[in-house]
Amino acid sequence: MTEIINIIIQILFLLFIFSFPIILLETNTESKNSPFSLIDKLSINIIFIINILFFTSILNINSKYIFYLFVILTILLYFFNFRKFNLKNIKINYYFLIPLSFVFLIAIDIAHELYFEWDTQVHWYLKALNFFQDQKFDNLKSFDVAEHPHLGAYIWSFFWKFPLNSFEYLGRITYVFIYVLSIFSITECLKVRAYEKIIFAVLLISLTYTYEIFSGLQDVLLFSLILITAKFSYYFFEKKFVLNHLQLIIILLGTANIICWVKNEGIFYAFFLLFCFFITNNLILKNKIALITGSLIIIFLRIFIFNFYNTELNPGYFQFDRTLNFEFLLILEKIKTITFYLIIYLTQNPIYLLTIPILIYISFKYPQKNITKFVIYFLILNFFFIYFTYIFMSTETELLVRSSMKRLIFQTSGFYFLAIIILINNYAQLFNNKLLYKHKIRKY
């Protein structure tokens, strides 16, 4: 019973913390002036808070001070806004109860299964434990793979420690919260009725959820953050958000920074996303400068911190003399192996099975919109990245592919939900136009 109560408290705490700052800074969450939905605001808060946590982790600020600061600020904001809340007008958001119940259901599964995957046992758990036991960022060097980013593990440790400081899986519930929120967030792009969006979200969860993704691996964080990026990128292609472009760029840069610090491959994904976004949008000069400057800051920050803490690359993975040894026949052999396993793992992933044919269909069926190009360019870069990663690794390709390609494919799979959204929105638009046309004829 204690554990169930702990889980419920943890979920409520996440809601409480992630309502800071945007939701509380606005007097009314249903404000008509803001084009962002409640889920968008929660996503923005998550991006904001994780970025704060990132800076506290690299600056070695004790996490308890950050916790107290968050709690005090959130309580103060609730207190100051209390008079502005019209209690009579407060309605229960039934739509939001569904994602919350999914967070609870998945948390039950995690609390029961408890099992860590291999990488979690040897890398990620130890990193999380490092921060849980108030050790400094430098101490990560005492573990095997110091070059692996720490942010996902830091988030795990922070919410493992606060508010209850008991079971480790309570920290992993944060991953669940972000995952569920990202899926409900992407479904908001659909131009259909609210309950149809819920059905779509529930189907997406059913399609993607397995316990393994929450077994302490960081891939689900990348999946969710890429999904959130896809959602905010989608807004760029919507007329409704023309006035919010700069805000959206800042949000995208915030997410890109997090993606860079969750896993090493995140650096590439973040820049693929920003690059595709840059070339498929006609941005005004101010926004272009903001995007380029922000991207450069993210890169330099990564390099600076890497050098500042004298982080060394693992010689087992990165033997540059062997890695850059271009032997044509060897490369051909590697390409053959990669292609073989890529086909196998793509067919095992239901998201790709569904979205890639849809993407091909919409590319040929409809005149190519910028959003379609955005998805296609990312797909091409993503596939190039998969090939390059395995070709230039010194470890034997087949071993590496078999142990990691499935996860690598999963990380970006959420992004291709945009293909389904483009299809449904186009189809729905055409369908509505046809209905309107028929109605007009009758009226005439």
Next chain:
Amino acid sequence: MFAKNLKKNLAVLIIGLLILSFIYNHNLFRKLYNIFIINYETRLTEKYGYCFRESVGFLRMLKKKYKFNFNPLIINYDDSVTSSGWSIYDNLNQTDNSHKILLNYTKNLSLRFKPLNKIFYSNDTVRHSNGISNIVFDLKDKHRIINFKIKIYRKTYNKENIIYEENFQKLVQNNQIIPIEFKTKKINSIYKPTFIEISYLREDDIEKINGIILNLDHEYNLRDLTIIEKFNNCYYVK
């Protein structure tokens, strides 16, 4: 209006059914019940085993019983899992390699090779060996003269990483233990198969060898250590 309500009710019904199917597929009611009645430590031990696979149960029992103020060296002889050190690791303690915990300890470390075309291969894995102790030929005949070079190696992209190479001239009895006593850590690998090549051996000669067993030396031998705690094949030693 009626059609609209019907559509809405139908959607609510579909959402409900989808949620129920999610609960059913992941057996969540059973799991909720288990969380109520089985405590965290017991569930953890059930998942990772007490003295098999990760053997987390044994490790956590030791930590509780001996109140470790150091991180002992943990060696797991089950090659399909990690060393399990994470389960009792403490950043606040120093590592003390003189205290060792041997999990799933096997008395005899060996690799079994089967014939494959002109060579012999083994998919067995080993992580904690100190070298090759002896070699045993499983022959179809009672004895056989082997007068060739023996090469033990692993492959990375068709490049051979030689572990042991020696000329061999001997009348070999079936299942006779032939001492080698060769110290090497190269024999340890859990990822790649190992090969034995006996040069110039004809195919009909190979057919007369059922298999080869390579017996290995222990890196941590129980005979040289003091046992503090024992449960089946799991040992806390010093």
